[in-house]
Each structure stands twice: as structure tokens, then as C-alpha cells.
Amino acid sequence: MNNTSTDNPRTEYNAYVRTEWDLFAGDPARARNSLAATKGIEIKRVLDVGCGAGQELSPFVVEKNALGVGIDLAPKAGQAGRSLFASQTLLGTVAFVRAAAEDLPFRNESFDVVICRNALPYTDNGRALDEIERVLRPAGVCLLKFHHANFYIQNIGRTLRSLDLPTVIHDLRVLLAGAIYHLAGKQPRNKLTGNESFQTGWLMNRELEKRGLTVVGEMPDSNPGTPSFIVTREKLPA
Numbered sequence: 001m002n003n004t005s006t007d008n009p010r011t012e013y014n015a016y017v018r019t020e021w022d023l024f025a026g027d028p029a030r031a032r033n034s035l036a037a038t039k040g041i042e043i044k045r046v047l048d049v050g051c052g053a054g055q056e057l058s059p060f061v062v063e064k065n066a067l068g069v070g071i072d073l074a075p076k077a078g079q080a081g082r083s084l085f086a087s088q089t090l091l092g093t094v095a096f097v098r099a100a101a102e103d104l105p106f107r108n109e110s111f112d113v114v115i116c117r118n119a120l121p122y123t124d125n126g127r128a129l130d131e132i133e134r135v136l137r138p139a140g141v142c143l144l145k146f147h148h149a150n151f152y153i154q155n156i157g158r159t160l161r162s163l164d165l166p167t168v169i170h171d172l173r174v175l176l177a178g179a180i181y182h183l184a185g186k187q188p189r190n191k192l193t194g195n196e197s198f199q200t201g202w203l204m205n206r207e208l209e210k211r212g213l214t215v216v217g218e219m220p221d222s223n224p225g226t227p228s229f230i231v232t233r234e235k236l237p238a
Contacts, residue, residue, distance in 0.1 A: 050119025
């Protein structure tokens with residue numbers, strides 16, 4: 001079998017994360033927006049949850065000389081990222097770890113900034129948010145992006161036109177899971193609903209407030225399908 005075939009999952013994953021890297025690098029406003037959202041805080045360590053190639057770390061590594069750490073569940077987590085950072089002679093300031101958002105292998109209050117962009121829908125939200133709060137230092141910032149119900153509704157419209165029924169069924173299951181999550185206050189993760197769920201601003205405010213996390217603004221790339229929030233962890237009492 002040809003190792004460059006698009007049927008090879010490893011090849012597909014590497015191609016995907018490299019494309020995401022190129023899209024980020026080709027839009028300098030994204031880096032500027034991340035830096036603007038964290039303006040005014042000292043940044044020495046940054047964590048990217050569901051990092052892919054780790055492109056979201058690059059503005060902090062380059063501009064702030066921070067240590068960037070990326071975690072991902074992909075079997076080859078960090079392979080493409082190490083190569084891409086090395087091509088910019090930045091390898092010494094980044095590290096990649098294969099880990100789950102629900103079980104971060106770091107000490108309490110280890111990071112000044114935590115990035116979690118579109119990874120939350122695929123996690124146990126309660127456990128993942130508990131972990132983000134735990135590793136984020138007081139007054140630290142989390143850049144949080146997720147899939148709203150609109151994301152899946154729009155996708156159903158597209159896939160119906162192409163008669164992609166398996167994707168339609170998947171998206172309907174996600175909408176069911178999200179509806180139960182919003183109404184019952186508990187995220188379902190089972191054979192019927194699967195392990196993916198949508199979020200909304202209302203839901204996130206509820207879940208974040210339980211953990212001493214507060215939404216203080218929206219990123220410029222926020223939209224009805226994929227809202228993007230700036231979140232802070234409350235300072236500890238003096």
C-alpha cells in the first residue's frame with residue numbers, strides 16, 4: 001500500500017493539521033487577536049488543549065518567549081507540530097504530550113493561558129472544564145471556542161443536499177445530546193447519543209460559573225456557528 005495514499009489515517013491526520021497550521025500562518029490577524037485577548041497578563045506558560053499541530057501556541061512562543069505545551073489524543077500527537085516548529089527554529093520552546101482534556105498531566109495552576117478551540121464538543125465537558133480550571137492560574141486567561149447547535153444545523157443542510165446520510169445521522173445525534181445536556185444539566189455520553197455534544201453561550205456561562213471561571217469578552221472570530229470566548233479565572237482572596 002502506498003504510504004502517501006489519502007486512505008491512510010496517519011497521512012490524512014498529518015495533512016489536516018498541516019493545513020490548519022497554514023491557515024493560521026496565512027491569517028496574521030488570528031495571532032494578533034490571541035495576543036490582544038491576553039494583554040496585560042504575564043505569560044510564561046501556555047497550554048493548547050486539542051492542539052493539532054500547535055499553531056495556536058505560536059504567537060505566544062514567538063512574541064512572548066513563552067513555553068508552549070500542546071496536548072492531543074491523536075496517536076501521533078505532536079509529530080507534525082514538532083516538525084513545523086523545528087522548521088522555524090522554535091523546537092526548544094514547545095512540547096507535545098498525548099493526553100486527554102479530562103485528565104491533564106500537569107500540576108495545579110501550571111499555565112497562564114489555556115487555549116481550547118473546538119475541542120470541547122468531543123469531551124466530557126464537566127471533567128474537561130474542571131481540568132482547565134485546575135491548571136489555569138488565578139487571573140489567567142482561557143481562549144475557548146466551541147460548536148453551537150447552529151454549526152450542526154448548517155452542516156445537516158449541506159449534507160442533505162449531497163445525500164450524505166451517515167453525517168446527517170451523526171449531526172442529529174449531536175443535537176439530541178446537546179438538547180438533553182441543556183435541559184437536564186448533565187451531558188449524555190452513551191451509544192444512543194455518542195460522545196459529541198454542542199454548547200451554547202448560556203450553557204457555557206452556567207458551567208464556567210460553577211468553576212470560578214467568567215466570560216469577559218468574545219474573540220473577533222466568534223460567530224453563530226462557532227462562538228469564541230475570552231474566559232478568566234477569578235483571583236484568589238488576598
